[in-house]
Amino acid sequence: MYSQSAAKAYQNTGNQAGNPREREAALLIKAAAYLQRTKLETSTPDDLDYALTFNRKIWTMFVGELLDENHEMPKPLRENLVNLGLFTFNHTLEIMTDPQSKTVDSLININRNIAEGLRANN
Template sequence: MYNHSAARAYQDASSHAGSPREREAALLIKAAAKLQKTKSADTTPAQLDEALTFNRKIWTLFVGELMSEDHEMPKELRQNLVNLGIFTFNHTLRIMTDPKSATVDSLININRNIAEGLRADG
């Protein structure tokens, strides 16, 4: 189940961006920005948790959509994106469990790269 803040962010992006891909790109950029802010030395555990939770919920929405057999995206590409989603879930859990052992850099990079691809295809 997803959090209302992720759904609300999706709805907000829907009203500001044109195509579904542009909306998805906007959400990924927003999640990347939240994660980027957590790299500050004065970030609290609560701020890190909020950014990680937002990112995880966005990816939960995406993976849920990608799992649909009637999704317009080619199956191999969908599977690759689902695999990235699984990676983000596992990496997020690693960070939440031990914040000193892992960084948010890979999550930021994934979000930015996928957003760039969505905008290029949009």
């Protein structure tokens, strides 16, 4: 069920949506859906690990692109998004370290809100 890598998902999403911002939004929604599924009673630790890893890979790609000084996005916005990326990395590590006391809710909300913003700016 969770066998695709983030890069493969990006390629598959690219076939479905031509606009780069729409592809990014679709990936964030997909990651949010994986994270949401980990909240089900039937979810396993492997499901959580996959969802967190998938989300981290997506954010790693985003942050890498945003750190490029030639990126078309205004620098203050890029910096805010990089900070969100750093938060997701840190929160992911906290969840992996102690999954009983941390939730994926903030990661889900971040992904959904950023996706909504990407789609609104199309």
